[in-house]
Amino acid sequence: MKVLFLNGPNLNLLGQREPGIYGTLTLAEIESQVRAAAAKREIEVDFRQSNIEGELITWIQAARGVFDVVILNAAAYTHTSVGLRDAIAGSGVKTIEIHISNVHAREEFRHVSMIAPVCAGQIAGFGVGSYLLALDAALTLK
Numbered sequence: 001m002k003v004l005f006l007n008g009p010n011l012n013l014l015g016q017r018e019p020g021i022y023g024t025l026t027l028a029e030i031e032s033q034v035r036a037a038a039a040k041r042e043i044e045v046d047f048r049q050s051n052i053e054g055e056l057i058t059w060i061q062a063a064r065g066v067f068d069v070v071i072l073n074a075a076a077y078t079h080t081s082v083g084l085r086d087a088i089a090g091s092g093v094k095t096i097e098i099h100i101s102n103v104h105a106r107e108e109f110r111h112v113s114m115i116a117p118v119c120a121g122q123i124a125g126f127g128v129g130s131y132l133l134a135l136d137a138a139l140t141l142k
Helices: 027-040 053-062 075-079 082-091 129-140
Strands: 002-007 044-049 069-073 094-099 121-124
Touching (some): 027 044, 053 082
16 A cells, blocks of 8 residues: 655644644654564555645645555644645545644644545644544555
8 A cells, every 4th residue: 555645734834833733752652663664564655744835736636546545634624725625636646634732732724624525534633643543544445
């Protein structure tokens, strides 16, 4: 199984940005944990981050036929991007939406996900555990 992890805007600042909300781990440390967990499950992982919406869209489109599952932390684009929503719907690749924080316990504008209706599921609020839970969830998708 091949899984593409995509991380959206500002996630490159993890470890220094609002640690009370997002924790103290860097994105590189999260990637290391994901890779270790994936190796135990014999899952091949590609892990990427971009602050550019169009780049995320391009990667989602290119995932078709290459990856079995996309795990997407779209960050702020979750709540604003019709483009990401349409890329997910058009790619035909099962996608899992993830968030480090519990977006439903935060500001009201974070309660609405533009991408949720075209994702297989959503995992939020478990810190780095959201990434690891999504990895296990990917194994259940056919």
